[in-house]
Amino acid sequence: MSNTNKPIDLAHSLSLFNDLWSPKRVATLNDYDIKIAKVSDSFVWHSHKDTDELFLVLSGTLTIQFHPGDGGNVVLGPNQLFIVPKGVEHCPRTENGEEVSILLVEPKGVVNTGEVTDAKLTNAVKDI
Template identity: 60%
Template sequence: MAEKVVDLAERLSLFSDLWSPKVVARMNDYEIKVVKVQGEFVWHAHDDTDELFLVVDGELTVQLRDGDVTLGPGQLYVVPRGVEHCPVADGEVHALLIEPVGVVNTGDAGGPLTAGPDDSLT
């Protein structure tokens, strides 16, 4: 059986909305998502899971209460579970996220930037 190859650049070219992660693959109980971000998100935490950010294009800063982490293309950072953080990007950033199925992008904060599940790119 042939494996399904996921072309991240191709999938990212299919949408333009910001802060709305799209599932592109699944692995065990995890979803692999692509997202476009720009501007500042909301301060939030995920009490039950770590969160991985892998920058594909652009520069992303993950603000933390005890110091910021800035990532460029090909760099990743794992925010430990329960740690409050706020992603921010001056220009448009394309990133990959790996999260357990059902994780809400705004964590414990909720609000208007909360994205619904979107597996339209799988």
């Protein structure tokens, strides 16, 4: 995690890892983790029953899929953000294998797959 006396360079932090769907903590703000991740293809359908989830796209295009009746899919490009309300099942994905870089803001301890346990995708957050 970044030294408190220096700004956090997100591009540099993203260059330090290649694993997908494995958020890395770059900072903590009160009781919230500021995380970055690289994502590609489709994640798992999941929800977070106790918290909203903020997605900010840094590069590429991210689609957040929702079930019919939950408002339709949201497509985000660079410098766009969206907040998924708590309890709403969603599935982030990219198109055609594109690698997308995102920033997430979540309370400390939130698991990336929410209530779903998926051995390939569930990751404890690590500092970068």
